[in-house]
Amino acid sequence: MPEVPSLKNLYSGFGKIPEKQNKFLQTLGQPHIDSFNFMLKSGLDLAVNDLVPVEFQLEGGDVIKLSIEGCKILMPAVPSGTIGVKSTQIYPTECRQSATTYKGRVVGHLKWWINGQEQSPIKKDFGEIPIMLKSDACHLSKMSPKELISHKEHENEWGGYFIVKGHERLIRMLLQQRRNYPIAVTRSTWRAKDACFSDMGILLKSVREDESSNNNALHYVTDGTAKLRIALRRNLYYIPVVLIIKCLADVTDEFIYDQIMAGHEDDLYFKGCVLNMLRQVHDSNVHTHADAVKYFGSNFRVRLLYDLPAWSTDQAITEHVLRKTVCIHLDDNMDKVNLLVMMIQKLLTFAQGKCRAEGVDGVMMQEILLGGHVYLQLLKERLQGSLSNLRLNIEKRDLSKAGLKLTAAELQNQFRKVSTLESSISTFLATGNIPLSGLNLPQDKGLTIVVENINRMRYMSHFRAVHRGSFFQEMRTTEARQLLPDAWGFICPVHTPDGTPCGLLNHLSRDTEVTRNPDPALVKNIPTILSSLGMLPLHSPVAQATALTECSVVMLDGRVLGHVHQNAIGRLVDKLRVLKIKGEKVPNTLEIAHVPMKSCKGTQYPGLFLFTGPARMMRPVINLACKQVELIGTFEQVYLDVCITPAEAYKGRTTHMEISKTAFLSNLxxxxxxxxxxxxxxxxxxxxxxxxxxxxxxxxxxxxxxxxxxxxxxxxxxxxxxxxxxxxxxxxxxxxxxxxxxxxxxxxxxxxxxxxxxxxxxxxxxxxGSMIKTDFYELPTSDSYFARDPDNKELPKYLDADGLVYPGTRLTAFTPICCYYDNEKKDFHIVYYKSKEEGWVQSVRQCGSMSSSQPAKANINYTVQRNPSxxxxxxxxxxxxxxxxxxxxxxxxxxxxxxxxxxxxxxxxxxxxxxxxxxxxxxxxxxxxxxxxxxxxxxxxxxxxxxxxxxxxxxxxxxxxxxxxxxxxxxxxxxxxxxxxxxxxxxxxxxxLRHMVSDKWQVRSTGPVDAVTHQPVKGRRRGGGVRFGEMERDGLLSHGASFLLQDRLFHCSDKAKHKVCRICGTLLGPYFGLSDAAASGRVLRCRLCEDKGDVATVEIPHIYKYLVAQMVSMNINLKMELSEEK
The missing domain is CATH 2.40.270.10 (DNA-directed RNA polymerase, subunit 2, domain 6)
Known part of the structure; x- marks a missing residue:
């Protein structure tokens, strides 16, 4: 950051193209690009390997198994065989100008087996999916500023968004629960889940390497037991946690008892609860590992009829459910047992009031949901859906053709009927909605936004915005909107809108970084390094011989590694922090959250919690001990002492110092x-x-x-x-x-x-100023074409021979814009300029397409002058x-x-x-x-x-x-x-500002009204009524012109004549009945009063009669009292 601003950036005429891009501007799109590149490099392979193979049996007895492997995403290119192209590469600017999608093809292999015999894999084209700009699959990724300009891009283009149908779309960043860390939470709604449930529990958001996630919750039950909540196929199940442990590992009750009681041997409450948990499982006649697997598998068999083959054993069903629903970030079952034991210990400590609730509204317990990770989850789900749909197609074909023998040709034929990935993923990016998704996302609507390019500040802010979630907008409580102290330096306290999204739509501070996936080799070194620094590995002879009462648990990315004594934990943290700053043996994005053990109650659950995963917020500060820059995370910052200036530092207490006084503010x-x-x-x-x-x-x-x-x-x-x-x-x-x-x-x-x-x-x-607009004109059919009507002698003044308006033409109302020949109707059709504002045509382009079956289209760019008025x-x-x-x-x-x-x-x-x-x-x-x-x-x-x-x-x-x-x-x-x-x-x-009278002026005398209320519709574009609100009403009252309100709100709104009964006062009773006495044979009567009724005509707002009808539907009658006519 420059020390002082300067005018040396100004130049006359055109400036020189820089050799390198602005480093700071490139950080705006970096989190989005990193997450998408993760998918390209390793995430897609991990997701494909985690897909569940589809197994089923044909009517003839053949057992078929299907799976997908080796998927790749290719760069955007022209389809092979396209005639007349000079280059096969497609660039983003072409998609913007032609209102198409910047997309690349997904290819892979379909592996299949018949009766256990592997067949030759089939190469499959899964369709084209949108590609993120500046990612490794984009042609712009390695370009210099000069090359970017030659391809019609800005010199400092930072990417991170998609182009869908010509519009720039961005997957918004959402704040979500921190991954792989058990959080103590109280929620009053949990009491209603089942009998004896309390409001206390431990939440765990478990995230696998491929970014697929699952939520677990360990609920405290008032009888001293605990139940684990798992989610399977969008259904929730509450299972005794000891039953889960027995399913995971073949261990004895003594082992389970000793593990939970470790460090709490003298706590009688702990002892009673553990015994209750063990007794509860034995009451269900589950005594051993085999009993637990049989009991668990038999109960879930009926719920997995379509996911697993009918011949699956209880063991296979149990393994499948546990792998997909319980602590899914861990592959080893003993690691899952160790984590569940730690969660039980934390839950019982929390239930006794010895540690405090952490909650999920603080930034220290949050991370960011990145666009590339959402994209990968959706892609994985759609690939799994493709396998399921292929199975359905084969089974339908098997029923229609008895004794079907599946061949490679038949398999390819059925796979062609499976919809491609393009429609679902393009629809997601275009609308932001994921319908009927089994993904563990905080919301399924509003996930993408248009990158509005009103000005540079608006454009930049989209890439640093983080939203809490649409669910919280509807909540009446303000807890989710509050800016808590732990957000210092990560979330800007100034840059949030007023109104409904206040406190929910925030922006990252200037120096905040979002972590990417670390080097796996460095992460693998961490347990060994911790052991060398004094950690007691779990289940080691030294750990078993040591009393854990004065020891804190050590966790790395949700995996319990061991314990460390209170006398050694300070030195361990300091040494580990030095290694982190160097970044040679451990990642420099390692988050070291040391929660100290304190004698007083009501503190956070103690331990040493280490995090290396992606999507965490970190920021640079100066480590005073090392005099070097260190990245710190949201969790560890709470337990550090950070000063702003050297004068504020306390010797021996202050650990870090801010790099800049303005580091806590956002870009804007x-x-x-x-x-x-x-x-x-x-x-x-x-x-x-x-x-x-x-x-x-x-x-x-x-x-x-x-x-x-x-x-x-x-x-x-x-x-x-x-x-x-x-x-x-x-x-x-x-x-x-x-x-x-x-x-x-x-x-x-x-x-x-x-x-x-x-x-x-x-x-x-x-x-x-001026306003620049672009209109696209698409022909109705593919065999129609742009051309000037030769019989219309006025058109050559405005349109060229190709049927499009001349560049530079002055546009007024009903000036011809284009003309085309409609091959279906066999005549020429002229399109006119409909705006009332005068404009000038800036450029005219006819858009090409990759297919002759697509209708031709043109885009016309014109300027409207907007000087201040x-x-x-x-x-x-x-x-x-x-x-x-x-x-x-x-x-x-x-x-x-x-x-x-x-x-x-x-x-x-x-x-x-x-x-x-x-x-x-x-x-x-x-x-x-x-x-x-x-x-x-x-x-x-x-x-x-x-x-x-x-x-x-x-x-x-x-x-x-x-x-x-x-x-x-x-x-x-x-x-x-x-x-x-x-x-x-x-x-x-x-x-x-862009708010101009020319866009807002509105005049109306009469016009369209709402069909239900009979009041003028709203909206300038629809010819709606002029706004008249509370402030306008107050203005008339203050001027002593209150009678004008009757004209505005009654005569010019929904004035109507209705019949009302003078006796019973109802609006709904009067009707025309038959009468011999009346000359017309019809007479006004009241349903409620019959012949006694005296019906009069009144002028009232029509909305009042609508209100009366609504109230009557709830058995509430409204009466009107009428005065005598004078």
Whole structure:
């Protein structure tokens, strides 16, 4: 990170292409790319090897076994045999422009056996699936900036997203429970699970090497026993934990008793509970390992009729269920037993109140669900589904053709009927939904988002956003939204939206890293290194001879390795941390969480917990003992002493120090000028408004195909900015305008955050912008084609011979855009420009396709000029938002002694309640920067109460001959007289937001109404009604015009005439009955009052009658009292 910002990044004309990409920007997409590369390198092989082979028997008696192996994902390429291509490689920009998917082919082998005899494997094409940009399967992965530009990409393209039907889609990062660590939790809903269940339990999220996961929960039962919850085929089962242990290993009751009681020999409560657990299993007539396997297998046989062959033994069924549902991250059954024993010990300690609940809402107990891991799980599930569908197809064929002999040709024929992977995975990325999934995901909807490229800040923020989950948005409690102390340095406390997603949609801090899969060789060394440093390995003779009362458990990625004595654990941790910093014998991403053993109750369960897995949040700090940078995790940080500055360090106690004072802020929060001088909400507002600013979203305007882009045509580089601005190269994507601001109450048009803008400045291009749109036009059939109608003599003015509009054409309402020949209807069809805004065609492209059966399409890119108009929204970088209320003539605005006229007049009443001192400093600093010719540093925490930023800027102004306080004498633009007050005057970097009157104005007299309520529909696009809310109502009341409410809310809404009975007051009773007395033969009557009824006509809102009908359905009657007619 540069120490101070600089203007040396600016250049006139076109700049030089850098030799290397910006290192910091590449970290934005790195977690996404790492997770996808894991799938490409080893994850897909691990997932395929874990697939359950399908075994079944044909009617003729042949036993068939099917499995998949050797799957590979190929780079995007043109199908072989395509005519007229110069290169077989497909690049992302081609997919963006043609609204197609950037995808690569999945190939593999189908292995099959008949009666145990292996047949020749069949090579299978599983279809094409989307490829993540900049991953190892993408053509852009190893390109230099120069090569990227030659392929129509940005020089600092960081990837991490997919292109699906031309749109950039990102799998959002979700916070989820930390993997492979048993967490003590209390949940009141657990009491209702079964009889005697308590609210206490131990949660374990178990994750295999291929990133497939399963949840286990060890529930405390009030009779002193414990039951383990497992999930199989989306069903939950609660099983005595000792029964699980007996199924896993052939061990005696004495062994189980000794293992659970180790370190708790004197605890009578422990002893009673363990004996109850053992007795409970014997009561079910289960005494040995064989009994447990038979009992378990016989109970689960009926639930696995389709997963396993009918001839499977109880042993095979038990092994299958335990491998898929119990501590699945461990392959060895004894490791599973050791972990279950540790969980029982923690549960009983928790039940006695000797350790506290940890919960899953703290960042220390969370990790990140990455896009590549979700993608791999979905791919694995769909491959397993392909095998199941193939079995169904073969069985159907077997029933229709008795005595079927399965051959390679028949097998291939049936496999062709199995749907490919492309549709399901592309649909997932396009919608974010995974329907009817057996995956252990926190949510099955909203998993992907569109990467909105409104401006550079918006684009960057998507890649660092982490969401808690859509489930928590519906919860009434605020626990999941709270920012707890353990989130320091990992989650930005400023960058979260207001409203519904507040506290749920967060952003990673600037230096936070997401770990990748470590080197397996280094992980394999850790147990040996721990033993050499003083750990007592589990079940070793030394460990068995040692009293474990004063020992803490040692766990590595959810596997119990041994114990270490309290006298040795401190030295072990210190030595292990030194090895971690070096990164030679153990991974440098190793997380060392030492929870000390304390005599007081209510502390966290003690132990040494080590983590090496991926998807954990870590951040760099300085290790004071080694004077080197160390990565620390969310769990271990809680038990470290980290200072911010050297002055705060306590000798012998402080272990680490922050690298930077701003390391706890996110990328966007680091771009706020001096946020330490603002009120906290204003910084939050700027993080949101910065993402809504018109700027320079891309450099490829001529070839982009986004639906809508906003472009600021006259951006300027801020003169007052933090050093992080240069680190992210934001000068390459200008987002605001330096404006001369006078803080003065002038004309009254600047009330309530409105601001007056110099009309001459707007005419010179201040905040001038445009909107760039792209429309795709697809022909109805494949044999239709674009062509100009030769009989229409007006078309040559607008359309070329190919039927498409000329580039540069001025577009007004009903200007022809394109013309095509419809081969079905045998006539020409003209498509017209329908927008009411004037536009200019920027580019026209006809899109090719890989298949002649696909209809041709073209995309037309056009620009709509959007210069500022009254009502458009502006904001400073201090969260001071306002609208343009008047374009004031320059000659009527006040001017300074030097003749300078302000661009913007800002009302001074906007300062006191908002307390945006940083904007005051910016006015002075921007002015000083302009007169001295250098950029001012706005990095926070650089100044102190003794050495203030205001004093520094004031002295700079004095040196330039200006007033120390930044004020100037001004003269009235009306009569030229000097104003009595000194006016605060300077330079502010203003942002023009994308909220414009042109997109929001709405007029309606009559129009469509809702079929049920009879009220005007909402929505400008649908011709809906004008919004009239509480604030508008309050405005009419405060002006003493309350009777106008009747016009707005009644006459212009759902006014209706209805019949009501005067006697019983019901709206639902009146009806037309037959009568001989009446001339028409019909008379109004009331169902409830019969002939006594007296029916009148009233004008009421129709929604009231709808309410009456709804209330009657719940047996509640509403009556109206009518006065006599006058």
């Amino acid at each position: 929060a680091c771009l706020i000028p001096m946020p330490d001088l603002n009120q906290s909400p204003r910084n939050m507002y700027q993080c949101q408004m910065g993402k809504q600013t018109m700027g320079t979203p891309c450099h490829t305007f001529d070839i982009q195909a986004e639906t809508k882009l906003y472009r600021l045509q006259t951006p300027t580089s801020p003169l007052f900015r933090p050093s992080h601005y240069d680190e992210v190269s934001l000068d390459d994507y200008g987002m605001g305008t330096n404006a001369i601001v006078a803080v003065i109450s002038y004309t009254g048009y600047d009330m309530e955050d409105a601001m007056i803008v110099n009309k001459a400045s707007l005419e010179r291009g201040l905040a001038a 009254v009502g458009d929204k502006f904001a400073s970088r201090a969260g001071q938002k306002g609208i343009l209320s008047a374009k004031w003539p320059s000659e009527d605005l006040p001017f300074t002694e030097s003749g300078l006229v302000p661009d913007i007049v800002f009302n001074p009443h906007g300062f006191p309640s908002r307390m945006t001192i940083a904007m005051m400093v910016e006015i002075m600093a921007g002015k000083a920067a302009a007169v001295h010719g250098f950029v001012q540093d706005a990095t926070p925490f650089r100044f102190t109460e003794d050495d203030t930023a205001i004093d520094y800027c004031g002295r700079l102004l004095e040196a330039a001959g200006y007033n120390y306080y930044g004020t100037e004498k001004m003269y009235s633009g009306i009569d030229g007289r000097e104003m009595n007050a000194s006016i605060f005057f300077g330079v502010v970097h203003y942002q023009r």
